[in-house]
Each structure stands twice: as structure tokens, then as C-alpha cells.
Amino acid sequence: MNKGIIEQLTRLSTRLEELDRLLSSEKIASNLDNLRNLSRERAEITPVVDLYRCYHQTEGDIAAAKEISLDPQMRDYAETEIEEGKQKLIDLETALLKQLLPKDPNDERNIFLEIRAGTGGDESALFAGDLFRMYTRFAERQGWQVEIVSQNPSEMGGYKEIIARILGRGAYSRLKFESGAHRVQRVPVTETQGRVHTSTCTVAVIPEADELAQVTLNPAELRIDTFRASGAGGQHINKTDSAVRITHLPTGIVVECQEGRSQHKNKAQALSILAARIQDKQMQAQQAEQAATRKSLVGTGERSERIRTYNFPQGRVTDHRINLTLYKMDQIMDGDLEELCAALVAEHQAAQLAAITDN
Numbered sequence: 001m002n003k004g005i006i007e008q009l010t011r012l013s014t015r016l017e018e019l020d021r022l023l024s025s026e027k028i029a030s031n032l033d034n035l036r037n038l039s040r041e042r043a044e045i046t047p048v049v050d051l052y053r054c055y056h057q058t059e060g061d062i063a064a065a066k067e068i069s070l071d072p073q074m075r076d077y078a079e080t081e082i083e084e085g086k087q088k089l090i091d092l093e094t095a096l097l098k099q100l101l102p103k104d105p106n107d108e109r110n111i112f113l114e115i116r117a118g119t120g121g122d123e124s125a126l127f128a129g130d131l132f133r134m135y136t137r138f139a140e141r142q143g144w145q146v147e148i149v150s151q152n153p154s155e156m157g158g159y160k161e162i163i164a165r166i167l168g169r170g171a172y173s174r175l176k177f178e179s180g181a182h183r184v185q186r187v188p189v190t191e192t193q194g195r196v197h198t199s200t201c202t203v204a205v206i207p208e209a210d211e212l213a214q215v216t217l218n219p220a221e222l223r224i225d226t227f228r229a230s231g232a233g234g235q236h237i238n239k240t241d242s243a244v245r246i247t248h249l250p251t252g253i254v255v256e257c258q259e260g261r262s263q264h265k266n267k268a269q270a271l272s273i274l275a276a277r278i279q280d281k282q283m284q285a286q287q288a289e290q291a292a293t294r295k296s297l298v299g300t301g302e303r304s305e306r307i308r309t310y311n312f313p314q315g316r317v318t319d320h321r322i323n324l325t326l327y328k329m330d331q332i333m334d335g336d337l338e339e340l341c342a343a344l345v346a347e348h349q350a351a352q353l354a355a356i357t358d359n
Contacts, residue, residue, distance in 0.1 A: 106207035107173035120199025122156040123188040129158030137335025144168025180307035209275040229258035
């Protein structure tokens with residue numbers, strides 16, 4: 001490990017000892033907020049310090065084995081211990097570096113999932129419906145909750161556009177690499193001659209903002225329109241102006257919400273989506289600046305980037321950012337995204353580790 005990382009680990013070790021002294025003090029119970037903050041900090045750095053202590057212990061074991069190796073009768077045993085110790089050091093160093101990787105502050109947030117049909121007409125809309133089902137099934141496997149915020153169904157089935165809120169711990173961390181253009185190659189149900197067509201859909205995964213706290217919405221910069229909702233919902237839905245459309249004048253972002261029967265609830269939901277979209281736009285601006293100096297191995301995150309191809313005739317799914325091809329189409333479309341998500345996270349971590357070691 002380089003000098004900078006060792007210094008950082010040493011500081012964390014010293015800080016853990018300090019936290020233990022503070023938490024064992026009799027005065028700590030008089031300030032519950034301070035107690036919670038110190039306890040949370042201790043829980044965060046303890047795994048790192050434990051790994052670092054194990055790293056030191058392994059170094060000591062290797063040194064002891066080298067001394068034993070001077071004895072001819074113990075040489076074979078000692079050399080085995082040395083080789084095993086060296087491999088353990090490599091594994092521990094990798095684990096330590098991963099612990100030191102910068103944490104994405106949005107990782108634990110709920111998300112807004114937006115899927116829109118692209119090129120391909122009705123087939124694109126049908127595939128948008130398939131993608132929504134895929135993500136819904138994945139959310140169910142995680143025990144997450146899915147709420148449809150707005151939808152624009154296609155006449156042939158599927159969706160021209162659908163927006164859903166997914167509530168669950170770590171939703172953004174698991175799905176943040178899904179943003180981009182998804183391409184499908186298959187024979188559409190409307191195709192009479194059995195020809196394979198290529199269509200696309202775009203997926204956007206946006207972390208939910210904290211109770212609008214991170215984005216200030218000035219009422220003077222909002223145009224709010226109400227109108228009668230369309231679609232299923234019985235007699236009520238056509239009798240009241242419960243649907244809400246909000247336009248953010250400075251950015252031109254427009255949000256519609258009409259799923260709820262209450263205008264108040266639709267307005268609150270639309271404001272929440274608007275805040276998330278504004279925050280996402282700010283994040284993209286920051287990421288664009290960083291992209292000039294380094295490019296993540298998992299792609300730029302631009303919405304227009306083709307990130308994945310679903311080839312139904314060959315039963316394969318290919319993620320172009322990491323050159324990963326899986327021949328398990330049925331399982332993936334049924335929500336089995338674990339292997340894909342894990343591979344994308346691993347590649348992202350590898351890029352971060354490379355940046356740390358280079359510096």
C-alpha cells in the first residue's frame with residue numbers, strides 16, 4: 001500500500017481509540033445526539049480498522065515465518081506460511097481499498113424510474129412495458145415497493161412513457177447504472193414475415209431528493225396547471241380536474257401527475273419528481289465537468305448512450321460498457337438482474353481503486 005493510504009488508515013485507528021474513550025465517558029449519556037453521532041461514526045470506521053489490524057498481524061506472521069525458515073527442519077513449513085501470508089496480504093489490501101472508496105451519498109435513496117419508448121414505434125412501446133416488468137420483478141425480489149407515478153400506455157400495449165417511484169433501502173446503489181439506451185432485437189408481434197427488428201427505449205434512474213430540502217422551488221418560478229385525468233379510473237376521473245402539470249420556468253422541466261384522485265396528492269407527487277429531476281440535472285452538470293479528466297469504466301451515464309442489447313433470437317443480453325454477455329434472457333426479463341448489477345458495481349469499484357492507487 002502507498003504511503004498516503006497507510007497514513008489514512010493510521011488516522012482512522014487513532015480516531016477509533018479516541019471514540020472508544022469518548023463513548024466510555026460518564027458524561028456521554030447527557031447528550032443523546034452526540035452519543036448517536038459518535039456511535040454512528042464508530043460503526044462506520046470499525047470494519048476498516050479491524051481489517052487494518054488484521055493486515056498488521058499478517059505482516060507480523062510473515063516476519064515470524066521468515067525467522068523460522070532459517071531452521072532447515074522447519075523451512076518447508078515456513079515457506080508455505082510465507083506464501084499463504086503474502087496472498088492474505090493481497091486480499092486484505094483489496095478489501096481495505098474497497099472500504100476506503102468514496103461513498104455515493106445517494107446510494108441509500110429511493111428512486112424515480114423513468115422508461116420511455118424510443119425508435120421502433122409500437123415495438124418500442126411493447127419493450128418499454130417489458131423493461132418495466134423486469135424492474136418491477138427485480139424490486140419484488142429485493143422487497144422494495146413500486147408506485148406508478150404516471151403512465152402513457154400505447155394502443156398496442158406497453159408504454160410510450162412510464163414513471164415509477166421505487167422505495168427501498170439501497171435502490172439507487174443497485175439500479176443507478178441502468179440509465180441509458182436499451183436496445184432490443186427480436187421479431188415484433190406485428191411482423192408477418194418473421195423479420196428481426198431493432199428498437200430502443202431509454203431508462204433514467206434518478207435518486208429521490210430529501211423532502212425538497214436539497215432543491216429550493218420558488219413558487220414564482222412554477223407554472224401549475226390542472227386538468228382532467230385520462231385513462232382508467234371510473235366516472236370520478238373524468239369529472240374533476242385532479243391531474244396536475246407543473247412547469248419549472250428557469251429550466252423548462254415539465255412534470256405531470258394524474259394517477260391519484262386527489263389534486264393535492266398529485267401536486268405533492270409532481271413537486272417531488274420535479275425536485276429530483278432538477279437535482280439530477282445539477283448532478284449531470286457536475287459529472288460532465290469530471291468526465292473531461294477521467295471516464296468511468298461503466299460509461300458516462302448519458303441518456304443517449306446505448307448501454308445494453310437484448311437479442312431475443314439468440315437468447316443473449318450484452319452490456320456494452322463492460323463487454324459482458326449472458327445467455328439467460330428469460331431469467332433477466334423476469335427480474336434476475338443480480339449478476340448484471342454485481343458486474344457493473346465491481347467494474348465501477350475497479351475504476352475507483354485504479355484511481356486511488358494511481359494517486
